[in-house]
Structures are given as C-alpha cells and as structure tokens.
Amino acid sequence: MRKRNNSLTVDHDSSATNTILDTNPNLKYCHKKGEDSESEDLLASVDPVSDKIMGRYRRFGIRSRLKRILLLALGVYIAIPFIIKLCPSIQAKLVFLNFVRVPYFIDLKRPQDQGLNHTCNFYLQPEEAANIGVWHTVPARLWRDAQEKDRAWYDSALKSPYPVILYLHGNAGSRGGDHRVQLYKVLSSLGYHVVTFDYRGWGDSEGSPSERGMTSDALFLYHWLKERIGKKPLYVWGHSLGTGVATNLVRHLSDRGAPPEALILESPFTNIREEAQSHPLTMVYRLLPGFDWFFLDTITVNDIRFASDENMGHISCPVLILHAEDDTVVPFHLGKKLYSIAAQSQSLTGHKVQFIPFPGNLGYKHKLIYSSPELPHILSDFLGTAHPHE
Numbered sequence: 001m002r003k004r005n006n007s008l009t010v011d012h013d014s015s016a017t018n019t020i021l022d023t024n025p026n027l028k029y030c031h032k033k034g035e036d037s038e039s040e041d042l043l044a045s046v047d048p049v050s051d052k053i054m055g056r057y058r059r060f061g062i063r064s065r066l067k068r069i070l071l072l073a074l075g076v077y078i079a080i081p082f083i084i085k086l087c088p089s090i091q092a093k094l095v096f097l098n099f100v101r102v103p104y105f106i107d108l109k110r111p112q113d114q115g116l117n118h119t120c121n122f123y124l125q126p127e128e129a130a131n132i133g134v135w136h137t138v139p140a141r142l143w144r145d146a147q148e149k150d151r152a153w154y155d156s157a158l159k160s161p162y163p164v165i166l167y168l169h170g171n172a173g174s175r176g177g178d179h180r181v182q183l184y185k186v187l188s189s190l191g192y193h194v195v196t197f198d199y200r201g202w203g204d205s206e207g208s209p210s211e212r213g214m215t216s217d218a219l220f221l222y223h224w225l226k227e228r229i230g231k232k233p234l235y236v237w238g239h240s241l242g243t244g245v246a247t248n249l250v251r252h253l254s255d256r257g258a259p260p261e262a263l264i265l266e267s268p269f270t271n272i273r274e275e276a277q278s279h280p281l282t283m284v285y286r287l288l289p290g291f292d293w294f295f296l297d298t299i300t301v302n303d304i305r306f307a308s309d310e311n312m313g314h315i316s317c318p319v320l321i322l323h324a325e326d327d328t329v330v331p332f333h334l335g336k337k338l339y340s341i342a343a344q345s346q347s348l349t350g351h352k353v354q355f356i357p358f359p360g361n362l363g364y365k366h367k368l369i370y371s372s373p374e375l376p377h378i379l380s381d382f383l384g385t386a387h388p389h390e
Contacts, residue, residue: 081285081294091295092302094281095241095272096209097172098202106176108204111135114181118146118188120154124197126220130213132205134197134221135175138162140189155228158193163233163261163383164225167196168218168249170240170267174203179367180239186370190379192235197221199245211304215248222249222260233261235383240330240366243268244306251311254347259317262383266322267366269334270309270341272299278331312342318352320382322369326360354382 084091093099111119119137126132136154138146139162146153158164165187169180175196184194199214200207207213225234238246243265253259269275273296276282285291312319319342323335339355342348356378358364364372372378 077284081288081290084298085294088298088301091298092209092304095171095276095299095302095304096201098199098209100172101203102173102177106174108133108174108176108198111137111176114176114178116181116184118143119184120149120151122151124221124224126200126217127207130200130205130207130217132197132200132207132217132221133175133203134195135184137184137188137194137196139191139193141191158225158228159230160193161232162191162193163235164193164195164229165235165237165264166218166222166225166260167194168236168238168242168245169196169198170242174198176203179370183239183370186375190376195221195225211244211248211306214245215252218245218249219252222253233383235262235264236260237264237266238268239266240268241306244272244308247308247311247315248306250317251314254314254316259315262318262320263315264320264322264379264382265308265335265338266369267324267327267330267335268308268321268338269306269330270338272304272306274334275306275330278334280328308338309341312338312345312348314347315342315345316347316351318382319348319354320352320378321355322358322378323355324358324360324362324364324366324369326363327366329366332357352382 107113109121111117111121116135116137118140119135122134122136123131124134136158138154138157139160141162142157142160146157167180167184167187169175169177173180175198180196184196187194197217198205199209199217201209201213222234222236236246236250238244246263246265247268250259250263269278276296276299277286277291282291282295285295288294321335321339321342323330323332325332327335336355336357339353342353345353358369358372362372369375
C-alpha cells in the first residue's frame, strides 16, 4: 500500500508541476523565450549570408544605373552634332539666343520700373511688319525736366547740346537687361543721350533674327537719329554680339563717306567662327573630329558671319576697344587680336585706335565693365570731351 501511495504521490507531483507551468504566465514566458533564443541563433547564422547577397545586389543595381546614365549621356553627346548639322536653324538660335528672356517679368513699355524714370519707350518701323522697341534715356541733367513728358518732348531733347550714343546690345535678353540698364545710367550721368533698341525678334520687337536684319535695324535707327541731332556728335557703342552689328554698321557708313564720330567696342570678337570656337559651350566638342564641319560650317550656312576683323579694313573713324581679362564668354585674346588688326588697318591710319584691358582681379568678366570707376576718364580721354560732373 505504501508503494502504491508513493507512486500516486509522484504522479500527483508530476501533474501538479505541469499545472503550475501551464498556469504561471511567467514560467510560460520563460519557456517561450528559450525557444525564441534558439530561433534567433538560427537567424543570426543566416543573416550574414543574406546581407552579403543583398549588398552585392545593391552594388550591381547602382553600377547598372550608372552604366545606363553614362550610355544615355554618350548618346546625347554623339547625337547633338548630327542634330545641329541636320537642323541648321538650331545653331542660329544658339548664336542669337533671342528666346532667352532675362529678366522674364519685365514690362518694356515701362522703363521707369528699372529705375529709368528719364527714359521714353516707343516703337519704330524699319520695314513693313517689323516694329522694333526703342528706349531713349536723356542726360541726367535733364532728369527733372523729363518727368511725365511724352515722346515729342524726348524727340525735341535730342536737339540739346549733349552728344548721343547709339547702344547695340548683345545676344539674349532685351534692352531691359540689368547690366545694360546700369550702363545707360552711367552714360546718362556723364551727359550722354543713350538710345537703344531691341533688334527684330528680341524683346517686344517683331520679326525674326538674322545678321542682315540686325544690321538693317541699326542702320535705320542711326539715320533716324542723324535726322534729329544734326551735326552733334553721334557715337556707336556695341557690346558682345552687338560689336559685330556695330562694325557692320560703321563699315557701311564708312564706305559711303559718312562714319560716326567714334566706335566703341565692349568685349568684342574677331568673327563669329572664332568666337564659337572659343565659347565655353563648345569646349566639350573642340577635339571632336569634324568640329568645324558640324558646328562652324553650320553657322555659315545660316549666313551669320559678324566679320569684325574684315570690317576693320573699311572703318574710318576712331576705335576704342574695352575688354576684361577674365571674360569667359568672349575670351580676352579675341579682343586683343581685333585690336592688332585695327592697329594695322590702312583705313584707320590717322585715326585714334585704343585698347583698354581690365585686369582679371577686378572681376568685371563679360558684363560688368560699366562698374569701373575709370570708365568716365577713359571715355573723356578718348572722345576728347569733358563730362558735366568733372
């Protein structure tokens, strides 16, 4: 009986133990934690393998994407020369950049919004269906008289004793570009009338751009001014691409025996082929076989030359060249080369030809020569006139 009771006691104890394990949540948790620990040990042995596989996959994915990007870039690089060759009009647009409207939200009918409240906006028509927008800024001394005046007053103001500058801007933007406006202000403060305009196809002027059209517009406005100012000095100032227009204009006038009093060229080039060859946008293609055929010959097909170097052989008036050494758009060496050509020109014999370099550490680059404190003295010395403020 005792053995039986002992057996029953053991069985009872075993059953009680199981009951305790089942009913005690802490003991149950400890039991499961042990199982999880075994699972984590198993996963830990697998994770390094899966991490290595995923790392290789990620590296392969990145390399694959980079390869696709490089192939796409290479395809675009190769395609661009052929596209330009097949569509020469694209090259013309890249030369003129008249579609670039900077600043974009400018109302050219309101020059006063640009701080030019002694400026009149009006329109002329060099040819049928080709109205061009014009700004006339009077000398600063006439600022007070100019307030709230109409175009008739501005036209009559051209008869005042102050000299006149016809300003021919470069590509892109409009007559309201910031660096252009700043130059008008400087010249106005020095006692000049400044008359500028947008070539056909630029700003709010009608028509399509071309070298012939730009030169024709400049010639029209020059004669328009001469009719109103009489024998007063009229100077032609060109900047960047506008220097090509300026030399075209002055060559035409010189060939007819009626050149302007002086020609001022700011950041000029020799001709459009050499400028395109030196422009930063063509840098990645200069070593490409057939560069001239793809890019430079395409410019010629568009009848775009702007041959200032050739024009210097016909111009017969004083020439002043201004160029910054740190100009990256029209490299300094092109302006210096043009000066060398002008200095040797037979037609310029007996006329003053001057080259003014601006050191690179001044930071004037392509557009900021107007900010030079030496500019008033340079103009005064070259033109032989005393400015009102001096």
